[in-house]
Amino acid sequence: MMRTRPLKVALLGCGVVGSEVARIMTTHAEDLAARIGAPVELAGVAVRRPSKVRAGIDPALITTDAMALVKRGDIDVVVEVIGGIEPARTLITxxxxHGASVVSANKALLAEDGTTLYEAAERHGRDLYFEAAVAGAIPLVRPxxxxxxxxxxxxVLGIVNGTTNFILDRMDTAGSGYSEALDEATALGYAEADPTADVEGFDAAAKAAILAGIAFHTRVRLDDVHREGITEVTSADLxxxxxxxxxxxxxxxxxxxxDGLSVTARVHPAMIPLSHPLASVREAYNAVFVEAEAAGRLMFYGPGAGGAPTASAVLGDLVAVCRNKLADATGPGESAYTQLPVGAMGEVVTRYHISLDVADKPGVLAQVATVFAEHGVSIDTVRQKGRxxxxxxxxxxxxxxxAPDAALSGTVEALRKLDTVRGVASIMRVEGE
Known part of the structure; x- marks a missing residue:
């Protein structure tokens, strides 16, 4: 039987994602009520610019006082889509x-200080759900x-940033340069006016921290993730x-x-074989491979960003949290029982693709090979071409x-010191084989 008293929802933020959440709550109200077992009611919307016209939202619900909204005491669920560290952290705790569970899309906060949120939720017996924080509409966190x-x-290996995937895809398939591909991504709305968070890997690193923490049942912070962006990737690399x-x-x-005694998390550009399923992920799509002992390889694919896809993930969490509320229960909280240390990038075992500009004379290849041997790095293939x-x-x-990444990095530094090496044109890891 359906409960008649509605569950009240407070919405923090009404931008691209927040407005789409409000729209779906209104247009799909009957379906949501049937799935949950009680109607859901938008009880307040906290914004920074109250004068802005927001279609489909009762102006009486608009407030600039987010703190007063979350303190009301009659709010069942708070949906936080404002992003950033503060005031989001204080508002959520x-x-x-004050009795509300929380649905959040805030990857930056979860990666930076998820522990504080988990502990506050557990202390007060509330839910913290965040499917929308990683890979948009793709069901990944809950699995x-x-x-x-x-x-x-x-x-866990994957493409978790649509902007960079679009740029690299255009560089690969259309022969565009980095700047040209970035301009196209901006014009299409895939890249922000300031694309730093995407192209320098900060966005992907935050998602990697969240995924590693969940997958390995240990605490992984943003600072634990090795991060490299795509700004140095050239057409020659492609x-x-x-x-x-x-x-x-x-x-x-x-x-x-x-040995199972540590974990690592990293974000960087890499070469992957065309035979790998991730190689065929085009434009702004995301895809993630999960490798588990019993389940084997699982692949999750779909749109990783945008108002509607992200709102879909938010609403999925909202339904789950509301069901828990009616059952007087909570879903899974933090699982960090392993407390595994997070290893440094130097411990990662990987392959390198290194492009060198060298003197075109006899003996150069032997000198280069000696440097690799001295650092314990075995060469797979060599290709040399005169200008x-x-x-x-x-x-x-x-x-x-x-080989260990530290050995490979040491090799590159030694190569730079050779008189016969005029320059290191590019360095890229090779993955997915």
């Missing part, structure tokens, strides 16, 4: 204190928290990848160490076997 709760996840039968993607990679302009230089491309 205050909501818990990791619940569906795979009885399995052991060893690796061309070299094509010669190897690869493409370039910005990957988030979270791994359990072979057509006859300037006495040649291009030398070396692809290594798997």
């Amino acid at each position: 205050t909501a818990f204190e 990791l928290r619940e569906s795979l709760a009885g399995d052991k996840v060893n690796r 061309a070299s990848a094509q010669k190897m039968g690869c493409t370039v993607k910005l990957l988030a990679i979270c791994e359990r160490a072979a 057509q302009d006859g300037d006495g230089e040649a291009a030398l491309v070396v692809v290594t076997h798997r």
